[in-house]
Amino acid sequence: MRAWLAALAALGLATGAQAQRIVSLSPFLTEAVYAVGAGDKLIAVSEFSDYPPEAKKLPTISNAVGISWEKLAVLKPDIALIWADSLKEGDRERFARVGARVEVFAGRRLDDVPRTLREVARLTGQAGDPESARAFEQRIAALRRANAGKPRISAFLEIQHRPLMTIAGDHYMNDALAICGAENPFASLPGVAPEVSWEAMLARDPAVIVGAGSPEGEKAFRERWKERPTLRAVRNDAFVYVNGDHFYRPTPRLADGVEALCRGIDALRR
Numbered sequence: 001m002r003a004w005l006a007a008l009a010a011l012g013l014a015t016g017a018q019a020q021r022i023v024s025l026s027p028f029l030t031e032a033v034y035a036v037g038a039g040d041k042l043i044a045v046s047e048f049s050d051y052p053p054e055a056k057k058l059p060t061i062s063n064a065v066g067i068s069w070e071k072l073a074v075l076k077p078d079i080a081l082i083w084a085d086s087l088k089e090g091d092r093e094r095f096a097r098v099g100a101r102v103e104v105f106a107g108r109r110l111d112d113v114p115r116t117l118r119e120v121a122r123l124t125g126q127a128g129d130p131e132s133a134r135a136f137e138q139r140i141a142a143l144r145r146a147n148a149g150k151p152r153i154s155a156f157l158e159i160q161h162r163p164l165m166t167i168a169g170d171h172y173m174n175d176a177l178a179i180c181g182a183e184n185p186f187a188s189l190p191g192v193a194p195e196v197s198w199e200a201m202l203a204r205d206p207a208v209i210v211g212a213g214s215p216e217g218e219k220a221f222r223e224r225w226k227e228r229p230t231l232r233a234v235r236n237d238a239f240v241y242v243n244g245d246h247f248y249r250p251t252p253r254l255a256d257g258v259e260a261l262c263r264g265i266d267a268l269r270r
Helices: 002-010 027-035 053-057 069-075 091-097 112-123 131-147 172-179 198-204 215-225 254-268
Strands: 022-024 042-046 060-062 079-083 101-105 153-157 208-213 239-243
Touching (some): 022 027, 027 042, 060 069, 091 101, 112 131, 131 254, 153 254
Parallel strands (some): 022 042, 042 060, 079 101
C-alpha cells in the first residue's frame, strides 16, 4: 500500500485532485458521470455503457473478460472509476503504472445511488449538490411514504429462469421490494445471486413473481412461468415486469424502476 501511494504522489495524483480525463469501468458509473454533468470528461468506458446515447460513441476499454491495459496506457487517463465487485488483485498498481488514480464505488444498495452521484460530482469538480442525487432521494422517499402502511406481500424476484436464480442479501433490488411493501422469501440465502430449487419455490409459494428485462421480453417471461401452474402466483396471473434498463443498474433511472415495481405490486395486493 505504501509503495502504491508513493507511486501516486510521484504522478501528482493527490487524492483531492479533480479528474479531467476519466475512464469508467462500469455502465452504472458511466451513467453517473453524465448524470452530474461531467460527460465531457469521459474518454473511455466499459462494454454495455449505452446510456445516455453519447456514451456509445466512446472507446471501450473493458468487458467481462478484463481491461485492455494497452489501450488504457495510450489514453492516459488521470482517474478510473470502478465497481468494487469487479476490482481484481493488482489492479490498483496497474492503474498507477499508467498514471491513473482509482476510485471504487459500491453500487450495492439504494442509498449508494445518490452517494455515487455526489462522489462523482466532487471528483469531477461539479459545483453544488447534484440535482440528480436530490431528485432520486426525493422520489424514493415519496415511495416509502406512499407504501409504508400497506400489507406486506411475498414476491419472488427472478433474475434467471433456467436455472432459477434470485437476488439475496443486502441489495438494492431487495431494498426496492421492501419500499413497495414486499419481501423476497429467498433474501436470506447465501451469496448475491443464489440458485433456487423448484422444490423450495413450491414450498415458499410467493404471492407475486417479479421479472425485468426488455419490454419485448415480457411475453416470454410470462409464458415460461405457465409451465408451473401449481404455483399460486401463476394461477392468479400475479406477475410484475419492469424495464430492465430501470432496474438492473444503480443509477438515477432506478427510481423509475422502483416506481413501476410499486405500481405493479400494488395492483396485485389482495
